[in-house]
Amino acid sequence: MANVFEATDPRGRRVTCTDETWDNHILTGHPIMEGQEGDVQAAIQKPTIGIFRDAHFEDREVYYLLKRRTYVKVVVRFDGDVGTVITAFETDSPKRGERMIWPVSSD
Numbered sequence: 001m002a003n004v005f006e007a008t009d010p011r012g013r014r015v016t017c018t019d020e021t022w023d024n025h026i027l028t029g030h031p032i033m034e035g036q037e038g039d040v041q042a043a044i045q046k047p048t049i050g051i052f053r054d055a056h057f058e059d060r061e062v063y064y065l066l067k068r069r070t071y072v073k074v075v076v077r078f079d080g081d082v083g084t085v086i087t088a089f090e091t092d093s094p095k096r097g098e099r100m101i102w103p104v105s106s107d
Helices: 019-029 037-045
Strands: 003-008 014-018 051-053 060-066 071-079 082-091 099-102
Touching: 003 019, 003 037, 014 019, 014 037, 019 082, 037 060, 037 071, 037 082
Parallel strands: 014 082
Antiparallel strands: 003 014, 051 060, 051 099, 060 071, 071 082
């Protein structure tokens, strides 16, 4: 299985996004994400508002990249220090119940 991209988050953890996830989940459920691979990767590398613990899954973390009026939200499942993108989509705001676990990127 090939990767759309690999990225390193601000905490030094490697995150991959597979072709299968990109094509069969992200684009199928969120066609507006077509061509936004760079934004998804940027959200992981330099999250605008930090890294959050998912509101429902302890093994998932959430990254947000602020674009003009919306955020690109990227959900990553971690197994140790290696993560896999689960989904990515645009949203108006962070989700209630998510807890910040890493501050804003300093770069």
